Amino acid sequence: MADTKVYVPVIAAFGKDGLLLPLELTWEDGCTYIIDRIFDIRPASAMKAGGQGDRYTISVNGQQSFLFF
Secondary structure, eight states: OOSSSSOOOEEEEEETOOOOEEEEEHHHHHHHHEEOOEEEEEEEEOTOSSSSSEEEEEEEEEEEEEOOO
16 A cells, blocks of 8 residues: 555444444455454544544555554
């Protein structure tokens, strides 16, 4: 996954405690990827996009990346 900001559709689920957990994402080319693991969730500003939200450190096919909500 590139270091460029890309908006992608994400399928997510809410846990019993209300925590939003991303499960899979669909890349620009239409391929769907399962999120293998979530390493970290923290409040963070999306500096390139502007605004405040949560930053998920995820693994997709063994590649670590960030997902902002």
